[in-house]
Amino acid sequence: MGKKDITLNAFLGDAxxxxxxxxxxxFQGNTLIRPEELLPLDSAQYTRTNQGKPGKKYRDLKKLWFQEEPIAxxxxxxxxxxxxxxPVRCMRYDADEYERQIKAFEAEAKSAQSAFEPETAIRLLPVFTLVLYYGRDEWTIPRKVYDMVDFHRKxxxxxxxxxxxxxRIISVKKDMDIELFHTELKEVMGILQRMDDKASMKAFFEADRAAFSQLTExxxxxxxxxxxxxxxxxxxxxxxxxGCVDMCRAFDEWIEDCRKEALIEGKKAGRREGEKKGIKEGEARLARLIQLLENEGRIADIFEAAKNAAVRNRLYKKYGL
Structure with missing residues (x-):
């Protein structure tokens, strides 16, 4: 797990x-789930490897929603x-969680020395997985198992x-409406949405400096x-x-630095484009001169013009190039 995932997990792990x-x-920002109703769960899930042997996989985050009794x-x-x-990864994660619940029912029945009757004993908690995609490129690959299955011919x-x-995937850049958030998640996701647009990032920051000044570590x-x-x-x-960070001052310095870097890069790109244009024009000018000299049978002058800038410029002037 990379540093980005580790820090994001620690942040999102807060109830x-x-x-x-x-x-x-x-849920469109409505308070259906409350922080005090969330209980942490072990992210490790037991599964089977491709060789059929017992294995272990780790979810990024997993919590139990509890209101007087477990809900999901x-x-x-x-x-x-x-x-x-x-899609297949999440399907397997969820299936492993359902399997864990079934085994827990079986173990409970065994410890109570009672007959295990699946049709009455098992009442599985629903398992919901949300994929939070914060990459730069658009998520255009499968969003469901059907996108991966080849239903051709028969x-x-x-x-x-x-x-x-x-x-169930939410793209931070494309799908997320940060105005539906009520915690500092709004500020964090707002910055991630604008990583490629420093001007928009600065405007977003300036619009809510008070909130940024209170961000947690x-x-x-x-x-x-x-x-x-x-x-x-x-x-x-x-x-x-x-022990405190003046986040506003830090952001001011960083965004100003980003703005200067963007201006410098823009000027460099302009110079590179000008150089490319100049090279193309120079090549076209020389090609026209060679064509004119060749038409007049002046082969020796072609070689001389190619290696001697003074001769070349004199011929450009003569032929009006």
């Missing part, structure tokens, strides 16, 4: 942030890179009969790591006083 994420992404298992998978296997008759498994870490900004980390360190 307030986790509840805000699910409520904002799935809620999980979040963070993705920075697109993964065409994701197999098309099975379409609709084979169970599908849709992927975990929120800082997510922004620093996900933006790959060593300079922002440097500015945060320099603006730390008495």
């Amino acid at each position: 307030h942030i986790f509840a805000d994420l699910i409520n904002g992404c799935c 298992i809620l999980a979040v998978e963070n993705q920075e890179r697109r993964d065409f296997r994701m 197999a098309r008759r099975l379409r609709g009969q084979v169970p599908d498994y849709p992927l 975990q929120a800082f870490e997510v922004i620093v790591n996900c933006t790959n900004s060593r300079k922002l980390r440097k500015y945060i360190t320099e603006n730390r006083e008495g």
